[in-house]
Amino acid sequence: MSPDLLLLIAKATLDTLRMVAIAGLVGSLIGLPIGIFLATSGRGELFPAPNLNRAVGLVVNATRSTPFIILVVAIIPLTRLITGTSIGTKAAIVPLTIATIPFFARLVEAAIRDIDKGLIEAARAMGATPMQIVFKVLLAEARPALTLALTMTIVSLIGYSAMVGAVGGGGLGDLGIRYGYQRFMPDVMLVVVVVLIVLVQLVQSAGDRLARRFDKRNRKT
Amino acid sequence: MTLPRSEISAGDASVVFDAVSKRFAASGGNAAFTALNNVSLTVARGSITGIIGRSGAGKSTLIRLVNGLEKPSGGKVFVDGVDVGELDEAGLRDLRRSVGMIFQHFNLLSSRTVFGNVALPLEIAGMDRRAIERRVRPLLDLVGLADKHGRYPAELSGGQKQRIGIARALATEPKLLLSDEATSALDPETTQSILELLRRINAELGLTVLLITHEMEVVKAVTSDVAVIDKGEIVERGHTFDVFTHSKHETTRALLSGLAGSKLPEAVGRGLKPAAAIGDRAVVRLTFFGAAAERPLISQLIQSVGAEVNIIAGTIDEIGGKPYGSLVVAYGADAETSGKAERFFSENGLVTEVLGYVA
Numbered sequence: 118m119s120p121d122l123l124l125l126i127a128k129a130t131l132d133t134l135r136m137v138a139i140a141g142l143v144g145s146l147i148g149l150p151i152g153i154f155l156a157t158s159g160r161g162e163l164f165p166a167p168n169l170n171r172a173v174g175l176v177v178n179a180t181r182s183t184p185f186i187i188l189v190v191a192i193i194p195l196t197r198l199i200t201g202t203s204i205g206t207k208a209a210i211v212p213l214t215i216a217t218i219p220f221f222a223r224l225v226e227a228a229i230r231d232i233d234k235g236l237i238e239a240a241r242a243m244g245a246t247p248m249q250i251v252f253k254v255l256l257a258e259a260r261p262a263l264t265l266a267l268t269m270t271i272v273s274l275i276g277y278s279a280m281v282g283a284v285g286g287g288g289l290g291d292l293g294i295r296y297g298y299q300r301f302m303p304d305v306m307l308v309v310v311v312v313l314i315v316l317v318q319l320v321q322s323a324g325d326r327l328a329r330r331f332d333k334r335n336r337k338t
Numbered sequence: 339m340t341l342p343r344s345e346i347s348a349g350d351a352s353v354v355f356d357a358v359s360k361r362f363a364a365s366g367g368n369a370a371f372t373a374l375n376n377v378s379l380t381v382a383r384g385s386i387t388g389i390i391g392r393s394g395a396g397k398s399t400l401i402r403l404v405n406g407l408e409k410p411s412g413g414k415v416f417v418d419g420v421d422v423g424e425l426d427e428a429g430l431r432d433l434r435r436s437v438g439m440i441f442q443h444f445n446l447l448s449s450r451t452v453f454g455n456v457a458l459p460l461e462i463a464g465m466d467r468r469a470i471e472r473r474v475r476p477l478l479d480l481v482g483l484a485d486k487h488g489r490y491p492a493e494l495s496g497g498q499k500q501r502i503g504i505a506r507a508l509a510t511e512p513k514l515l516l517s518d519e520a521t522s523a524l525d526p527e528t529t530q531s532i533l534e535l536l537r538r539i540n541a542e543l544g545l546t547v548l549l550i551t552h553e554m555e556v557v558k559a560v561t562s563d564v565a566v567i568d569k570g571e572i573v574e575r576g577h578t579f580d581v582f583t584h585s586k587h588e589t590t591r592a593l594l595s596g597l598a599g600s601k602l603p604e605a606v607g608r609g610l611k612p613a614a615a616i617g618d619r620a621v622v623r624l625t626f627f628g629a630a631a632e633r634p635l636i637s638q639l640i641q642s643v644g645a646e647v648n649i650i651a652g653t654i655d656e657i658g659g660k661p662y663g664s665l666v667v668a669y670g671a672d673a674e675t676s677g678k679a680e681r682f683f684s685e686n687g688l689v690t691e692v693l694g695y696v697a
Contacts, residue, residue: 239445244434
């Protein structure tokens with residue numbers, strides 16, 4: 118393989134990492150409070166607001182059920198507003214972030230709903246404020262599950278990032294399509310796929326390891 | 339006899355339930371139901387008061403009214419003279435910081451060490467780290483788990499977890515401890531050691547303990563006062579000893595019959611009939627305590643009845659440090675024998691309960 122091609126692959130890898138890192142960071146930072154809200158705002162819960170809960174749930178579902186490739190083109194005006202352009206890696210970060218928010222929010226919601234209600238009651242009985250319950254009980258207890266949720270989100274993002282080639286997003290997926298498929302260069306395709314597999318493996322095993330370290334529930338006596 | 343305890347003056351009361359009711363509205367597939375109906379009860383300061391009832395009797399709801407985890411639909415709850423219903427959210431949080439609570443399933447944070455769990459209520463109260471350190475160490479000593487301070491709950495046994503729960507509940511130096519079936523998930527031996535700890539805390543710290551349970555053994559072992567709750571109503575209450583020895587309500591008797599030594603031999607229990615036929619024998623439970631426990635009752639009974647008396651079951655036990663005996667005997671159910679026996683019982687101040695008749 119020519120040095121030029123290797124350079125292309127290296128650049129595409131960096132583009133993918135950049136898109137995934139920024140969209141993952143921004144998306145999960147926004148998704149986390151939304152997920153917490155979804156898990157705690159039902160009737161009789163910490164921040165009861167059942168109507169807003171339903172409304173947010175609806176928006177989250179709508180975003181999640183829109184195929185990603187359609188989301189990418191549908192929000193081009195928004196993308197242009199934020200980044201000043203609708204093509205390129207920078208532009209691709211916007212739809213990736215938008216897709217990450219509801220995905221991560223639902224995972225956060227599930228992680229928090231999984232926490233024993235008895236712990237919330239115990240904290241209330243200690244005189245904790247709802248915010249103290251969120252930070253000292255819910256987020257602390259959900260940390261292993263949240264770590265796995267973030268891992269799953271990043272892995273999905275790596276997959277989604279391959280689709281933003283459709284708007285000139287760059288990255289590994291884009292490279293694989295343009296060189297590997299359209300220019301009949303199966304070796305490029307192979308390298309792209311291998312790099313993606315390695316990336317996903319690295320992320321997954323790092324996440325698993327971290328989650329295990331946070332999880333104090335299955336210790337032996 | 340059971341004395342109504344409502345005449346205790348407010349100054350001696352830790353908790354007062356004043357005609358409290360709690361109704362849950364219908365929701366989803368559940369019909370509306372009344373969990374508590376016009377409950378009045380006083381918990382004396384410094385006492386260990388038990389509320390016993392079957393599951394679904396309303397005792398969990400009752401104990402949650404004390405720290406405002408549930409709100410009454412009617413009536414009032416006072417804690418140290420403060421009307422819980424009048425408190426706003428901030429007032430409720432202050433109240434909760436002065437009332438400790440322990441739970442059946444311990445409710446410890448799995449992500450925190452033993453030390454961290456006991457420190458949690460102090461962090462919530464905004465105490466600084468060094469003060470927390472000073473407060474937590476002696477508490478871990480008190481519950482006998484100082485060497486486990488860096489362990490996680492998953493590494494502890496059930497009894498140890500409940501000790502941590504108790505240390506956590508005591509961290510804010512409350513005057514009142516609420517115990518929600520705290521020993522129900524523990525084996526009998528561990529139950530006894532946890533109850534012993536509660537008794538020590540009550541004696542050494544002067545802490546009032548209000549506990550709910552469905553186990554008479556728990557009530558018998560630690561409480562000075564007890565209320566029996568059934569279908570949302572208090573059916574019997576008083577000093578534990580009096581309630582045990584003079585139980586009047588059928589629910590109390592049913593709960594008492596589960597105690598070791600109170601059970602009839604199965605063969606006798608099966609043959610028991612509600613009414614006597616000619617030639618039958620009456621089966622009677624005698625409860626005796628105080629002076630009666632020291633007299634040769636059985637030989638006197640046989641002399642005065644003038645007929646044979648069978649002993650079917652018997653036990654000597656202790657409630658709140660007072661010895662009492664329970665004896666099940668059988669004698670002829672004919673009018674003459676029964677009359678003599680009843681006269682003997684009333685002359686000697688024995689509490690009797692006719693359980694039935696056997697052929």
